[in-house]
Amino acid sequence: MTHAQRVALRISVVLLVAAGALLATVWHGAIGLTPTVQAVPNNPGASTGAGNFYGADTTMTINAIKSIWPQVGPSCGIETAEAAVNYNDEVRGVGLRFRSTTDQKVVARNNQTSGASQWGYPTPINAYGGVTNISRDVGTDPRSIAYMEWNYTPSNTFYHDYIYRWQFANSSAPSFYTQVLQATTSMARGLATWHEPLTSQINGGLHSVLVTGVYSYNDPRSAYPAQITSVVYRDPMAYYTVSRFEASIGTWAGGHFSTPYGVYSLWSLYYGDRASAGDGKNTSDPEPAVGIYKPTPSQPIHWYRGFTWIQRDNNWANGTWNPDWAYTSTGAKMTAP
Amino acid sequence: MIGNAVFLLLALAVLAVLMSVAYTTTTSAALPLAGAAAKQSTQSPSTTGDPWIPLHSQAPGDILAAARQSALFQESRSGTGDQVHDLSRLGRPVLVSALRPAGVSAAEVPDFYIVPILNQAGATTDAAELALNPAHTAVQVIAIVTYTVPRTGGSVALLSADQATRTVASQYPEAAQPIRQPYLVYFPLDPAWQASQNGQNGQHVWLAGGALPADPVWLVTAAKGKQYLAGDDGKTYDLSQLPFWKG
Known part of the structure; x- marks a missing residue:
């Protein structure tokens, strides 16, 4: 082999290794973001001129909620968790775990004595979240909901709280509307991947609804932010006149949405807000008061100034099954507020 | 023979790098990695959501x-x-x-x-x-x-205009001959009021309808311009009784 051939061979090896490393980097990132179950939109062959639905099934959704809703008192978190559990039971072909409106009282009672986080719980506890809260929420906080969904579904079914803050995906703050679009895209990835409804906190954290789908012009698993046109949700307050809401993306991000239960702000407020985005004046849904997510002077926010939802995932290795853990919207396990 | 194979391998390696770079660029735009700045789609139908x-x-x-x-x-x-x-x-x-x-x-x-x-x-x-x-x-x-x-x-309203007029007139006889045609209305319901009532007794308390545009109720204007809302619950409401959201 001549000198030139040897040089060419070495360069070839270096280039092939570089190409492999590039692909491995991308695939690693994708795997970190995307659970293993792949799904297709209802109408994958549709033209890009029509938004496609990504999410859960109508009949299964109705079956999951029809016997257990509406909520009584501030039990929206419990009721949406029960609905997610029932839906998963249907997916697995087992009997529904929850079958009565009184089950919300049973779950609330169970929450008084079991299900505390590894970091404990703040006192005093309330009659709904009990020891499952890590904050002094008046109802159930996102950790409590993640715990309930994990606890009441069959083994090896994992749920975690996901949090979007613009810092997770941007070097500078995009417009509020773009933040909502990015967060909704991340949430939609859970819907498109699992085809199961998820629990989303709305109205500044005051309320939880069951998000069952989104419409998007492009696939939210590969587009960021996706061209989402609407969000479909079911309200545990419901069973009065209206059962399903398909809110346009402008309504989802802009609020002022009149419902049978009052004017909803939806995601026009961050978690923890009361009247305007970023005001942080919602005293009913405070930040964690125990554990590693309790805000510190250097890291003063956890749920606040962001959006949050609880979804199924595949995060179970190395102890990550624990519903105590929160994840960023980009799929990273959070080890600090 | 070996010499040609080596140079062919080099060509393939260059091609592989180019293809990897192209694939990485495409995928990075779609999948934001933690801590990295995400590229923004320029294809959103509107910058604020819904166009007029x-x-x-x-x-x-x-x-x-x-x-x-x-x-x-x-x-x-x-x-x-x-x-x-x-x-x-x-x-x-x-x-x-x-x-x-x-x-x-x-x-x-x-x-x-x-x-x-x-x-x-x-x-x-x-x-x-x-x-x-x-x-x-x-x-x-x-x-x-x-x-x-x-x-x-x-229909979208549960009652007809005639039914609504009769409902109001049963409580306020002067409304039997409304001075203008009843028309459909909704009002912004205060969620805090609803939640506070729900917390007290566990039931939805506003059952009269009219809290969203898709569930409108009739507004009946009686003599002297007094207006009444004919609720789906069979009751008549003075406008001052409505639990308005104040913004």
Whole structure:
């Protein structure tokens, strides 16, 4: 082999290794973001001129909620968790775990004595979240909901709280509307991947609804932010006149949405807000008061100034099954507020 | 022979690097990695969500034509997803006026056209909510809502205008001869009021309807201009009794 051939061979090896490393980097990132179950939109062959639905099934959704809703008192978190559990039971072909409106009282009672986080719980506890809260929420906080969904579904079914803050995906703050679009895209990835409804906190954290789908012009698993046109949700307050809401993306991000239960702000407020985005004046849904997510002077926010939802995932290795853990919207396990 | 193979390998390696770079660039734009700045899509249909769609006139055909231009009416509704599956049968749009408390603007609580979405039997299974701009010259399709129970005859209000007038007149006889035609209204319901009531007794307490445009109620104007709301619960409400959201 001549000198030139040897040089060419070495360069070839270096280039092939570089190409492999590039692909491995991308695939690693994708795997970190995307659970293993792949799904297709209802109408994958549709033209890009029509938004496609990504999410859960109508009949299964109705079956999951029809016997257990509406909520009584501030039990929206419990009721949406029960609905997610029932839906998963249907997916697995087992009997529904929850079958009565009184089950919300049973779950609330169970929450008084079991299900505390590894970091404990703040006192005093309330009659709904009990020891499952890590904050002094008046109802159930996102950790409590993640715990309930994990606890009441069959083994090896994992749920975690996901949090979007613009810092997770941007070097500078995009417009509020773009933040909502990015967060909704991340949430939609859970819907498109699992085809199961998820629990989303709305109205500044005051309320939880069951998000069952989104419409998007492009696939939210590969587009960021996706061209989402609407969000479909079911309200545990419901069973009065209206059962399903398909809110346009402008309504989802802009609020002022009149419902049978009052004017909803939806995601026009961050978690923890009361009247305007970023005001942080919602005293009913405070930040964690125990554990590693309790805000510190250097890291003063956890749920606040962001959006949050609880979804199924595949995060179970190395102890990550624990519903105590929160994840960023980009799929990273959070080890600090 | 070996020499040619080495140079062919080099060519393939260069090609592999180029293809990897192209793939990485494409994928990075789609998948934001933690801590990295995400590239923004430039294809969003609107920078704030829902575009305003001009109304050529207030005629039903023009209102329906405007609705059909919206994103919500152009979605693919096949499959078994949790969605309204058929928007092909639309009823006659109805105007629903907003009752606004002082200090709340028409931008926050707009008037609406409600488009009934019908099943094969002609019952209203769903409704599209078209928010009107203050001048009533353009609409935004802000939502499609599904009724728990379909409403008969393509209606969106549970009561007819005559039924509403009789309901009010049973309590206020002067309303038996309204001085103007009853019209459909909604009002912004205070969620804090509803939640506080729910927390106390565990039941939804506002059962009279009118809290959303797709569930409007009739406003009856009696002698001397006094106005009453005919609730779906069979009760009559003075406007001062409504638990308004104050913004």
